[in-house]
Amino acid sequence: MLNALDKELLKTIAELDKLPQGAYHIRKNGKTLSRATTANINIETNEKENGITVTIAPGTVNESVHIPVILNQGGLNDVVYNTFIVGEDANVTIIAGCGIQCAGPESQGHEGIHEFHIKRGARVKYIEKHYAGGYGSGKRTMNPTTKVFLEENAQVEMELTQLGGVDEANRVNEAVLGPGSSLLVTERVMTDGDQKAASHNKIILEGDDSRSNMVSRSVIKGKSRQDFYASMVAKARSFGHIECDAIIMDNGTNETIPSLRAEHPDAELSHEASIGKIAGDQLMKLMSMGATYEEAVNTIIQGFLR
């Protein structure tokens, strides 16, 4: 059912050597390849038949859902709408990811729109990895969108990673936070050659005592370009922080615009942004411990994107 290339892609994007434990749904070239549900986690094709709805029962703990997408059919632009409903007090990990293997001259793309409804007190860790490979000349695009709605005291941690090979990416993340809820987003993007990536983020702190931290780490190699926009809007007594750092390795370009807006006197918002080359003192330190220049650069970049 899974061929060797599929397996390799799955390993890269979901760290899977074989079919995962627990609930999963594997989508290949726009169709369901394989699925499994558990007593607490249901996965169904949605009404419009353009995606899936994952429903996690209240109180489900220590379970995970894998929903990888793989593409290796030239000329296909796969658009998928997935909805996640995480029941009250559940505590689960959701692992998504998309791998494109491009062998020919035709473009291939994936647009995944993921909507999350996190009920009261639920905790979710969401991990999304994007990777494209193959020797074909076709353009590989990925435009992931996440929309997250957090009810009272919900906690969400999102790790969004684009490791390489994606020619064009337009990432959109939106979140609305209810009272006492918290959201931590870490986005890591590495681009090279002529690749372009843009990330648009909007986080609305709607409930009292909601908290959010958005961290972005960009590594820009070759002549690639990355743009990062993040805006945080506080409508209640809340706390928000944006931290975006970019390392430019060669001749890339980067634009970083964090924006903060407070509509409440007790909002506490802050941001830090930096763009620059690899720091000289970090290189010197590693080289003075015996690392070569190349090893030192690798160590710094790996740490930065960790």
Add this chain to the structure above:
Amino acid sequence: MLELKNLSFSVVERDEDHHEQQLDIIKDMSYTFKKGKFYAITGPNGSGKTTLSKLIMGINKQTSGGVYFEGNDITHLSITERAKAGIAYSFQHPARFKGITFRDLLAIASKTDDEEKLLKIVRRVGICPLSFLDKPVDSTLSGGEIKKIELATTIARNPKLAIYDEPDTGIDLWTITPMVALLKREQVENKTTTIVVSHNRSFLEAADEILIFNHGEIIYEGDLKKALPILADFRICNFKPCPEGEKDAQCFR
């Protein structure tokens, strides 16, 4: 084991009127450090102590002169090559990273990521608690913590020549004595040639040889007893009051 031959380091600076002006930071310095001995370098701020340390590590490139290590000319070797030859340097202002832990640095320094071996090094160093291992070496570390980590990464390399640039800055009172004892132990047990840049009396007392720097030159070499009057003298001239109306920042040096 380490020989400096007519070593000079100068930079060209431009003043407000765009006149180029040469600053000689290390001036025609010649000195031989002997194997297994413990040296303390002291002297006023800006006298060139860090500059010389970085010249030895290869971080600064000399303007003229040469550096010989164990009889080999290393004048034109890179930082990495000097490190591999057995030279290690603890920075006065250690680098702070993102996403890199003490464990990562120790693993690079000691060329092993074996948990047991790493723990053994931390125990041998003694001044860092074991819980430090997974601390990120970033801007959240305190000034004293990062200096302890910096020192540990130097010891972990088992260098033939270890240079510590003001290892005691930010270190609490309770750690100074163990730190001096640690560097002495490394010197005695592993025959590590040790150079400590410091203003701290504990290090000066531990040293076999004291070097006093002033304006890029060695103005004294010898034991502590004869060094003390010179150091006392410095104290006077460094704190002399500014003449009335004097606005020149030089005055505060």
